[in-house]
Amino acid sequence: MTAAPEETARRQLAGLARWRPAEIAFWVLVLAAYFLFPQRAALIAEVAVIALFALSLDLVLGYAGILTLGHAAFFGWGAYAAGIAAARGWEDPVLGLLLGGGTAGVLGLLGAPLVLRGGDLTRLMVTLGLATVLHELANRFTGLTGGADGLQGMNVGPLLGKFEFDLEGHVGAAYALAVLFLAFLLLRRIALSPFGWSLRAIRANPLRAAALGIPVRRRLVAAYTIGAALAGVAGALLAQVTQFVSLDVLSFQRSADGLLVLLIGGVGWLYGGLVGAVVFKLMQDLLSSLTPQYWQFWIGALLVALVLLGRDRPRAWIAGLRRPAERAAP
Amino acid sequence: MTPALETIGLTHHFGAFCATDSVSLSLPPGARHALIGPNGAGKTTLVNLLTGVLRPGAGRILLAGEEVTGLAQDRRVRRGLSRTFQINQLFPEMTPLQSVSLAVSRRLGRDGAWWRRLGHGGAVAEEAAEILGRFGLSDAMGRRVGDLPYGRQRLLEVALAIAARPRVLLLDEPAAGVPEAEREDILAAVAALPREVAVLLIEHDMDLVFRFAERITVLVAGAMLMEGTPAEVAADPRVRAVYLGEGGHD
Numbered sequence: 001m002t003a004a005p006e007e008t009a010r011r012q013l014a015g016l017a018r019w020r021p022a023e024i025a026f027w028v029l030v031l032a033a034y035f036l037f038p039q040r041a042a043l044i045a046e047v048a049v050i051a052l053f054a055l056s057l058d059l060v061l062g063y064a065g066i067l068t069l070g071h072a073a074f075f076g077w078g079a080y081a082a083g084i085a086a087a088r089g090w091e092d093p094v095l096g097l098l099l100g101g102g103t104a105g106v107l108g109l110l111g112a113p114l115v116l117r118g119g120d121l122t123r124l125m126v127t128l129g130l131a132t133v134l135h136e137l138a139n140r141f142t143g144l145t146g147g148a149d150g151l152q153g154m155n156v157g158p159l160l161g162k163f164e165f166d167l168e169g170h171v172g173a174a175y176a177l178a179v180l181f182l183a184f185l186l187l188r189r190i191a192l193s194p195f196g197w198s199l200r201a202i203r204a205n206p207l208r209a210a211a212l213g214i215p216v217r218r219r220l221v222a223a224y225t226i227g228a229a230l231a232g233v234a235g236a237l238l239a240q241v242t243q244f245v246s247l248d249v250l251s252f253q254r255s256a257d258g259l260l261v262l263l264i265g266g267v268g269w270l271y272g273g274l275v276g277a278v279v280f281k282l283m284q285d286l287l288s289s290l291t292p293q294y295w296q297f298w299i300g301a302l303l304v305a306l307v308l309l310g311r312d313r314p315r316a317w318i319a320g321l322r323r324p325a326e327r328a329a330p
Numbered sequence: 331m332t333p334a335l336e337t338i339g340l341t342h343h344f345g346a347f348c349a350t351d352s353v354s355l356s357l358p359p360g361a362r363h364a365l366i367g368p369n370g371a372g373k374t375t376l377v378n379l380l381t382g383v384l385r386p387g388a389g390r391i392l393l394a395g396e397e398v399t400g401l402a403q404d405r406r407v408r409r410g411l412s413r414t415f416q417i418n419q420l421f422p423e424m425t426p427l428q429s430v431s432l433a434v435s436r437r438l439g440r441d442g443a444w445w446r447r448l449g450h451g452g453a454v455a456e457e458a459a460e461i462l463g464r465f466g467l468s469d470a471m472g473r474r475v476g477d478l479p480y481g482r483q484r485l486l487e488v489a490l491a492i493a494a495r496p497r498v499l500l501l502d503e504p505a506a507g508v509p510e511a512e513r514e515d516i517l518a519a520v521a522a523l524p525r526e527v528a529v530l531l532i533e534h535d536m537d538l539v540f541r542f543a544e545r546i547t548v549l550v551a552g553a554m555l556m557e558g559t560p561a562e563v564a565a566d567p568r569v570r571a572v573y574l575g576e577g578g579h580d
């Protein structure tokens with residue numbers, strides 16, 4: 001005896017949004033890591049920042065299918081916005097975060113028409129170009145950004161007016177993880193919503209998506225804007241927990257790291273960015289302590305190996321986080 | 331009565347090549363109209379012009395009496411114009427249920443919502459299930475579209491177009507490439523389309539065309555050779571010469 005098709009359909013769609021045990025386990029582990037390794041708080045905060053940056057990139061690249069080599073533009077913008085605000089007496093960290101994210105979002109919205117104009121190759125060039133221009137501007141306007149010396153004199157006030165950022169970075173790590181988790185919840189909602197599905201549809205087949213009546217361009221602009229805003233939040237977060245901003249927040253390396261994280265974890269599913277960030281950062285940490293001079297060589301070697309192996313491989317290892325039958329979510 | 335779909339002097343060039351040559355078509359509401367013509371006659375190009383994939387060099391397109399010539403694709407769909415593709419255009423990584431649910435959400439104007447999950451409330455799931463059932467895809471609703479046999483993918487093509495609840499439906503060779511055994515399913519699905527929908531069917535299989543159509547337009551080298559009832563078309567010597575000559579149809 002089989003269930004009525006309506007019932008099956010309802011159950012299948014509802015099942016997409018259900019939290020899997022593996023997902024819950026993942027976040028429990030994250031929480032456990034925070035309490036088990038208090039001496040590694042700075043590293044944990046850094047992983048959270050990279051993970052958030054990767055999530056924002058995944059929305060743009062993995063879900064909406066917009067190729068970009070310049071996502072660091074928004075990360076760096078958010079970092080400088082929050083950093084400069086904190087250096088000029090705007091001390092509340094949450095406000096700084098909103099400022100960084102909000103203005104980066106506006107930047108994304110303004111940049112979207114330029115980026116979405118052409119095909120994939122054009123997009124690569126335009127995103128790369130915009131990020132390079134911003135990097136150069138930050139380098140030039142030393143009065144505002146501190147230029148190559150970095151931004152000095154940030155003063156980040158207590159979190160929620162209560163928790164002072166401590167030297168060991170415990171508050172910073174908790175703050176970064178909390179922001180990451182909230183952003184993840186938001187992105188999870190987006191990924192499971194009709195909007196998120198319309199992005200997947202556009203990436204898979206823009207011709208058919210348009211034939212269904214989906215306004216392709218508007219959706220892409222929205223995705224790019226949200227991705228830019230979240231990258232800005234990630235940058236602002238880094239500025240606040242490290243109390244410092246240097247030019248490398250806008251560097252090509254920063255954009256490339258984001259892509260590498262997604263390559264490790266897999267694009268088009270949110271845990272890809274999270275798992276990728278953990279693996280990437282731990283590996284960087286390990287390699288740089290083993291071979292301080294050559295760790296980048298090993299990261300490069302890993303990159304080549306991943307591509308040759310096929311990037312589905314690592315994704316398959318951690319397939320438990322995925323929904324078995326309905327592979328595309330969240 | 332205002333035609334559901336009308337074109338006036340529609341013309342399109344690819345470079346110097348004239349693919350659509352001053353085509354003037356008119357489909358009343360609920361029409362069962364076939365568009366036939368040899369390979370390369372410009373049938374698919376005409377569909378692309380009607381749906382906004384291509385912009386015509388000259389001429390006008392009216393949907394229910396309103397000009398849509400310059401409108402974007404998605405806006406035309408929202409005004410009740412839907413199509414299928416000669417070559418499958420699906421979402422291979424999704425399931426049929428996910429694909430049709432997205433299409434239904436779109437029709438309900440919910441495809442921009444980001445705070446509720448796809449299928450929230452159950453109405454979308456129910457309608458999607460009903461549509462999939464109509465095309466015999468109920469048992470395949472949870473499978474990966476890319477893994478479905480070709481014939482079932484063809485059915486999903488039509489199901490997706492129907493999910494938009496069009497007033498005008500353009501079917502570009504829906505049975506193309508479908509093995510004989512599964513052809514009947516497609517034919518039955520086409521025959522069972524809601525009566526109030528105006529259908530323009532492009533098809534090479536003359537049996538199907540003559541079974542389905544109330545009127546037929548013959549397109550040759552981008553231009554309309556003639557238009558008439560199936561009997562008139564079958565009897566026309568010019569049509570026999572360019573098109574039916576290969577075997578004929580009585």
Ligand SMILES: Nc1ncnc2c1ncn2[C@@H]1O[C@H](COP(=O)(O)OP(=O)(O)OP(=O)(O)O)[C@@H](O)[C@H]1O
Binds near residue numbers: 344367368372373
């Ligand atoms: N994008 C394009 N650029 C240049 N020429 C094109 C393009 N698309 C179609 N054509 C040409 O226009 C003519 C009409 O093509 P179209 O696909 O509309 O024919 P059709 O009637 O659908 O043929 P078939 O029965 O084979 O599907 C063909 O000669 C084709 O080569």
Ligand SMILES: [Mg+2]
Binds near residue numbers: 373374375416
């Ligand atoms: Mg064709």
